[in-house]
Amino acid sequence: MFKGDEMAGDHILQARKVHAKNIRESSNWLFYYFMIAVGLSICAAATRAIPYGPLYYIGLPIFLIFFVAPPLIFSGTKHHAKRVVLLILGLFLLSITGLVFLGIASAAWIILLTTPIVSVVLLGRRAAYVTLAISLILSISLGYMHSAGHLHSNITNYEDYIGNWRNWMVMTLALLFCGLACINLTEHLRHQWELSNIALYQQHDQMHALVEYAPEAILIYDMDLMVFITSNSRAEKILGYPPEELTGRTLPREISPEYQTDGQRSEDAISAYLQQALSGEFPVFEWQFVSKEGEILECEISLARLPPFDRKLIRASVVEISARKTEILERAKIQQQLATSQKLEAVGKLTGGVAHDFNNLLAVTLGNLELLKDEIENLQHKQLIDKSIAATLRGSDLTRNMLAFARKASLEPSPIDINSVVEETKNWISRTLPATIEVKTSLGDGIWPVEADPSATESALLNLILNAQDAMPKGGKLTVETANVKIDDSYIDARQEELPPGQYVMLAVSDTGDGIPPEFIAEVFEPFFSTKASGSNSGLGLSMVHGFMRQSNGTVQVYSEPGVGTTFKLFFKAATQTTECAPQPEAQSDVSHGAGHRILLAEDDDAVREVLVKTLENAGYDVIAAPSGDAAKAIFEADPSFDLVITDIVMPGRLLGTTLSAELRLLAPDLPIIFMSGYASEATVHGNGLRPEDIRLMKPVQRAKLIGAIQKILGQ
Template identity: 75%
Template structure:
């Protein structure tokens, strides 16, 4: 690694020398050109220099930069430059002698050689300079050369003066070579150290576990990024530095609702002031995926520029793990709370029931001994209050799953009929009660009194949800639960036969944020004193104690459905029923289906189910989007749609819009509500196919097959 860095530094150093030599060539070309022009203005004493200097200047100073371009011609250009300087110095010394500036040129050539080529070349150049000076000194002293300056002739012809100048040239040249070589070595060493440090810093940034970006607030663009940024965001380094604006890396709003641009600007201003803000931030990758990240900002030098370093760590997995841990802790706390409340309510209820039994018995005995009507009324009120207390303790025991149940075979349809007969007289006239009871409903093993109490609780809740009136629907159905059910909203049920009792209303609906809390004990949205808050808790406890479950499906402004699943009683004379499999399995390429479902989980399961059955499925998460898809490509054979979806078009409205474009277009409606309740005010036609969630795969595929047949 160190050797590679050294070689890289040497290469960069050589490149810097080549770049410096380019400007040095330009300098000498201009300097020599100006010298020749100056000589031309004084053509009498310097006439011969003018005629010799122009060709030398053109050949050795002007031509190389024009014809020898590129780094591979570097040595040739240096060689020609030194030859040109030698020729100019020889020309000057030949005609002017010791008065010529050629001495300075001879001293300059070793300096150029050591700087651009090396010490060995510099000493060879110095030797050549000494040889030239001694040779020209001999020629002048012997009278073979005559200086053009007559008054200076006697000084030039003295060989001793030439020897002194040559010795001065030698010692000055050696000193200049040593000094320049020392400076060159220092420069190279410092450059290598600088390059090594630079490479180390680049390695720290490049191989950092977090993504690092440097943003220039003046240029409003990124100036540096590492490879981790590309892996996290999907953008290449070139895209980030040249094309991508910072605002494109974040959605318009953060999860907490803050404006991304304003919030990011505030954090960067904090960094400019010397602070180190650390915050969670949602970034948007190249594919549009939103990523949960932790970002830290800091200002970087030089401080005459406004550079901000952003370190980004993706925390999606960490956040999911944190949320999962919090969820588990919450479930544990809830479980412990329910266990504690269950033990408390169970113990209190049993003891309180004993007290109420004594109180009720004594009141009834006392009533038989009293003849005063007014006193009897007071006793009757006390007996009624005692009975209400008994109902409360029974609810508490049901919630604690410690109620003494007496299961027996019962017909849920009969329970519904009896309850409807007397409850209809107590409900407001603005509420219409309808029933849809399945013939040949299976019997269940359950406590008759607790079952009636659970149904009554659900009916009273439905009444409270419809203060201005509405429609209440009670429905029963036989269901076989197995792994083929397509639904993600309900609790897990052991496979087997169940009887479903559904109570639906067209009321206000339950807000999603409290939907998970409605079965908790003493939780209520009603005013204090209106109820005990144990109604739904009692229903939930009773169903779990009866080896069943309760589910809820609600949409605000549409209504709510509670479904009670009772385990069907075993009938020794009846064979064990298995889920009926589709007898008319569709073939591949059986048709194109347009699917509209707002729940992503349910949508994924439906797409997989239909695709596996051979259908070509196009999915949409809203009625509006499904309409857009149909209008762009109407070649669909069937529409499957949820009844309630976000947007302007609900399921029935979507069906109406598509049927206006294509009469008789087959539609299957799916809903979490009871099928009769889903008709209310929604515009569904009585002959439309309606499936209530959870939907068995067999039922769905058979319904599709019958419609397409």
């Protein structure tokens, strides 16, 4: 036997069990029907109670004992067989009573015909044939007793008719044929009913399997009741609600945010989509749900109306697309990066080719001008030639910058001191900048020498200073800073360009201008990109700085906060012998130093906050983190027992890092505080009144440096 046949047999067996159960459950109604029918018959017979009193007084107890009492005493499906036996026995006793007292003129014939019908419905065909045989035996026996004079009917006018044996035989034969016909007809109807139940059960089972094992979440919504009436296990997996919580009482708006991503109210939007489905359309749309845990889920929903069409049933197929949308965004990001890379490569090749050819043309022009100058005696003509030579040299500088952008410049690197470059630049740049811009320098001690082209380095610094000037049209503070830094092997810059580990010298230029909008940060180094007015610059300055730094085995980074300022950091590979050595392993802090010290951390970036908390907890500190200065103040006011506060300088809300420190020190004057920022440290603290003992760290901060700063400020 095939597996499918076995499954079909199981379905049929299950359907028959359900059918039998339905019969048992409906038998109560059948008993009550017979109670009413027989009760009315006895009431009708009561009109003959005076002449036929014994019939009435015997039939009434039979009715009460076998029809009224069993449903009341033997309630429930487990007493089904008892009630059926008592019912059939009561029918036989009533029939016998009627035939004994009234003979062939009694209506008991109808009751005898009823017993096989009741038996075939409640007990089956075999039981029906048994009851029919008993009915025939009773008919023949009572007919013989009446015709032989052993029984006498109370109907005196029909004594001869009732005592005629032939009449009894005719009624018996009629009972036989009618009984057989009724049994077969009832059995046929019962069989058809059973087959219909089997078909309905199989159809229900198939529909249940289609819904339950569908790969998407299936929800059926009743628009009249305004509730879900069906949900499958996939819906529970996606939304987190079990069927008993989702069906029967949940409205779509109860598991959706108030507004969707397009700005529409969820209640208005879903009503419109349901009306479309009700009119025969098949709307497909993206939708946000709120899971039981409160998580926002990105889903795609398709709606369709279900039969029967006298009800307003809408089927919703729900597919979660959060992962798909994330994948699409990641793919688009990768494609954008690839396109940018290809564009930069193409522009670089074109620029390199044009610059080289143009440089050759300039060489010819410059040589000819110098030769011509030797042949000319006229002073005015020589002055014209000198101007042409100067213009040619400026063109040469332009091509050199273009080659630097294309990373193909023939640079002449030599050991240079970045501090000297900054000091020389400051000496002359201060005289050219507006008086409204205050220039400060913060030069580190013991700066390592670097291998770089001096002219290109000065040009890169000049570009950054001019950019800072343009960012502060109303004046401000410009800070140039240098520092020695170590890069470990896990460092990758903001443009996904890996920087080899080693020792680097950082040159940072910071301003207090309006800052760069976050959406433009990724584009500032692209050629011809500019946020300035059209015609005010070429948009190649930062591109050339970026090309020069990559060609010099370094990189450039940008940090900016709108309304606060911008910092550009150049990282030059150090020229010391330790440059080629593997980076020293990070010093492992003794976690015992952190035992018993509580730190309040204020950091708005979720990813940075998570890393800092984990780092500090691994070092043995008890850390409480806050996503803003306002939240940190509330935590401190509730529990001022913290030993140290570490705060970012620029955060959302009313309190920045500097203002947070001022307000906390009103509560705890000696509270130690460490400040962190993505800006050059001097540029972020102009005029903020911080204490000299406060420690300022620039992001990214290595673990050893952070733990060392904590131990230093806590005196560990």
